[in-house]
Amino acid sequence: MQLVEPRPNRAIPIRITPLIDVVFILLVFFMLTTRLLPVDYLELANNTSSRSPVTGEPLPELTVTANGDVRWQGQPVALDRLVTELSEAGITEVNLSTTGDTPLGAFTAALSALTDSGIDTHWKRTNATTP
Template sequence: MRVPRRRRDAVEVNLTPLIDVVFLLLIFFMVSTTFETRQALELELPESVSGVAQVSSPVTVVVTAEGDYRLGQRALSADELASRLSDAAPQAREAGLVIEADGRAPHAAVVRVLDRAGALNIRRVRIATAEATHTEAERP
């Protein structure tokens, strides 16, 4: 006796749910990932009424309230600042140098950065400031 075989349907893999899950994961990672390159470093920038908004520079030296330096992600001493700024000098000459000095930073620490930039022939130096919230007449 011959048993008739049932015809099997062709197996299909539906990729639509898989693609939906991949897109949801992609969106999740894009939203949850931060692209901030700086660590939480709180600076009180000096205020300026006449400041002009500028495009950020790839070479930024941060002077903290204690007079410490940061170039990129790395904390530097005064001696290390000289060598690291020398390495970044070609890029700083092209795009400019931004100094983000805390309003409480010692003046000598800021002058040290300016002096080193001048010695490296970096002519486009900008000092970052915060937008003034009060005019001089309104200040207590």
């Protein structure tokens, strides 16, 4: 006499819905309890009292053209000559922009040459005009 019925030979399906619920609960828990940045090392310096409200003279505008030359004061100048002229003039900070057809390599070469010579270079981003 058999008291327990034998199990069928087919596989019992695993229900995934409770597992997905647990994973989402864990995800929300870790997202809420984790800090993305170490707050102990975050330094905020909002002291602007030493700065003057007058900005002084504007920074020189340099524009990299499609052929790799850089325009300064409306005239194209070779990159190596430009670095020398800027250093001799005592200029330590410039704004660098590009024309719409300037290749990335020309921009990178100009930016690297200026930065390597100790000139603080700010990229002035301009929107490309579509014809």
